[in-house]
Amino acid sequence: MKPSTRRRLFRAVLYVIFLVAVAALVIVADWETIATNFLDLGVAAEQFPTIITTAAKNVVIYTFIAFVGGLILGLTLALMKLSPVAPYRWVATAYIETFRGLPALLVIFGFAYAVPIAFTEWNPPGGSTGAGLIALIVVSAAYIAETIRAGIEAVPKGQVEAARSLGMRPSWTMISVVLPQAFRIITPPMTNELVIIIKDTSLLFIAGMALGDRELTTFARDAVSQHANSTPLVMAALLYLVITLPLTRLVARLERHNQRSR
Amino acid sequence: MSEYINRKDVPAIAVQDLHKYFGKNEVLKGIDFHVNQGEVVCVVGPSGSGKSTLLRCVNRLEEPTSGTIVVEGVDITDREIDLDRVRTKIGIVFQQFNLFPHLNVLKNLTLAQQRAKKRSKTEAADIARKNLAKVGLAGREESFPNQLSGGQQQRVAIARALSMDPDMMLFDEPTSALDPELVGDVLDVMRTLANEGMTMMVVTHEMGFAREVGDRLVFMDGGVVVEQGKPKEILAAPQHERTQGFLSKVL
Numbered sequence: 001m002k003p004s005t006r007r008r009l010f011r012a013v014l015y016v017i018f019l020v021a022v023a024a025l026v027i028v029a030d031w032e033t034i035a036t037n038f039l040d041l042g043v044a045a046e047q048f049p050t051i052i053t054t055a056a057k058n059v060v061i062y063t064f065i066a067f068v069g070g071l072i073l074g075l076t077l078a079l080m081k082l083s084p085v086a087p088y089r090w091v092a093t094a095y096i097e098t099f100r101g102l103p104a105l106l107v108i109f110g111f112a113y114a115v116p117i118a119f120t121e122w123n124p125p126g127g128s129t130g131a132g133l134i135a136l137i138v139v140s141a142a143y144i145a146e147t148i149r150a151g152i153e154a155v156p157k158g159q160v161e162a163a164r165s166l167g168m169r170p171s172w173t174m175i176s177v178v179l180p181q182a183f184r185i186i187t188p189p190m191t192n193e194l195v196i197i198i199k200d201t202s203l204l205f206i207a208g209m210a211l212g213d214r215e216l217t218t219f220a221r222d223a224v225s226q227h228a229n230s231t232p233l234v235m236a237a238l239l240y241l242v243i244t245l246p247l248t249r250l251v252a253r254l255e256r257h258n259q260r261s262r
Numbered sequence: 263m264s265e266y267i268n269r270k271d272v273p274a275i276a277v278q279d280l281h282k283y284f285g286k287n288e289v290l291k292g293i294d295f296h297v298n299q300g301e302v303v304c305v306v307g308p309s310g311s312g313k314s315t316l317l318r319c320v321n322r323l324e325e326p327t328s329g330t331i332v333v334e335g336v337d338i339t340d341r342e343i344d345l346d347r348v349r350t351k352i353g354i355v356f357q358q359f360n361l362f363p364h365l366n367v368l369k370n371l372t373l374a375q376q377r378a379k380k381r382s383k384t385e386a387a388d389i390a391r392k393n394l395a396k397v398g399l400a401g402r403e404e405s406f407p408n409q410l411s412g413g414q415q416q417r418v419a420i421a422r423a424l425s426m427d428p429d430m431m432l433f434d435e436p437t438s439a440l441d442p443e444l445v446g447d448v449l450d451v452m453r454t455l456a457n458e459g460m461t462m463m464v465v466t467h468e469m470g471f472a473r474e475v476g477d478r479l480v481f482m483d484g485g486v487v488v489e490q491g492k493p494k495e496i497l498a499a500p501q502h503e504r505t506q507g508f509l510s511k512v513l
């Protein structure tokens with residue numbers, strides 16, 4: 001058999017396997033059960049508008065708080081890790097290694113329940129949800145710090161030398177020359193961080209939430225048990241995609257734009 | 263002495279018994295070197311002989327291991343010195359240009375003026391435009407570095423250094439990264455600067471430039487100054503064996 005014939009035959013076999021698998025699914029699947037359990041329009045209608053005005057809105061708000069907080073704390077940690085002062089480096093390294101090594105769920109639980117028991121004066125804004133958000137900031141900062149540090153180190157040494165030899169102080173060199181270039185370099189991994197934070201807001205349920213504080217996953221869980229029907233889960237899934245997909249698209253655009261001036 | 267005073271009666275650069283180690287590797291082995299004010303000194307020598315290290319020590323981009331470096335009468339190895347202030351007096355042009363890629367040409371030229379010299383935005387822009395015109399790039403303010411040829415980028419880098427009103431300019435192989443057809447424009451700018459009386463230290467492999475423009479030629483090899491003198495004389499009749507060997511390869 002000629003190699004080209006063999007290749008074509010192989011591809012034909014792959015198509016056949018695919019079609020058989022799809023056909024089997026269609027035949028075996030119980031479409032009626034699926035439709036009533038996951039796509040019940042009556043149950044779906046009942047979720048509006050709260051699933052948008054409360055649950056989805058809260059996802060966006062929590063993500064914003066955790067990302068901005070994580071960015072500020074992460075930048076501080078990254079600069080500490082690159083500091084000439086050794087104790088700063090130790091503290092930053094210990095922090096980063098600790099919180100990257102712990103499950104986010106455990107940290108949220110700790111901030112919401114363990115810390116209030118230990119420190120009675122600990123009284124974060126937003127109650128237990130607020131405590132959970134602080135935990136999200138603390139965890140995301142560890143990852144963001146490593147990303148920013150890698151970005152700073154990826155800026156060529158000649159850039160710092162040029163700025164310093166023009167008489168610019170280290171702080172101005174960092175702010176005006178190094179960080180703008182570092183943030184361009186790390187746009188893709190930072191998007192990943194953002195998407196991870198969006199998804200991690202679903203872990204906040206462990207903090208225990210007031211009704212108005214619920215985000216999508218908690219809201220959907222409650223609705224599922226209330227209606228004994230999984231449609232709210234499908235809706236939550238779609239809404240997560242509605243939030244994350246434009247974001248990844250937008251960042252892809254920004255990246256192309258940055259490429260031009262790099 | 264920690265106050266920086268611009269004196270015209272002393273050498274621009276005076277280096278004495280400069281040693282520099284990278285780890286155990288002694289790269290500069292007791293350099294005595296000076297540049298008088300208004301003088302153009304070309305430094306030549308084989309790759310790895312320590313030319314860049316010497317140049318970079320002059321504004322402490324590299325920390326000297328021992329020895330003294332006196333810039334316009336001020337010992338810059340003094341811990342108390344305001345190094346940033348000294349650096350604004352010393353313009354440096356690098357082989358790889360090192361323009362800021364995220365800023366357009368105008369911002370490349372105004373950034374340090376505003377940050378280090380505390381000039382107003384309009385004053386900085388005026389000075390930037392004047393220097394861009396000087397290097398033959400008037401009208402390119404809005405371009406980004408990656409939209410320019412290597413020769414244009416290097417001329418922007420020269421204009422950027424000039425915008426700080428330096429007393430001297432240090433060039434580290436400014437044309438070595440350029441395509442041959444772009445070398446001439448950069449050398450022309452440097453020649454103009456020299457004719458205007460700028461104090462210059464030029465590490466270069468362009469022997470033609472050294473002969474025409476240089477007031478003095480310094481030949482380095484193995485971390486020491488082997489020979490120095492008038493460029494025409496050295497290039498025509500090198501005294502030292504190592505100089506002869508080097509020149510026979512590059513000429």
Ligand SMILES: Nc1ncnc2c1ncn2[C@@H]1O[C@H](COP(=O)(O)OP(=O)(O)O)[C@@H](O)[C@H]1O
Pocket residue numbers: 284289307308309310311312313314315316
């Ligand atoms: N940052 C550095 N760390 C270690 N060694 C270095 C460093 N910079 C330069 N050197 C070494 O110092 C020697 C002289 O380098 P350099 O001054 O760049 O020479 P030149 O400019 O004459 O080619 C070389 O052997 C080089 O490998």
Ligand SMILES: [Mg+2]
Pocket residue numbers: 313314315434435
């Ligand atoms: Mg060199």
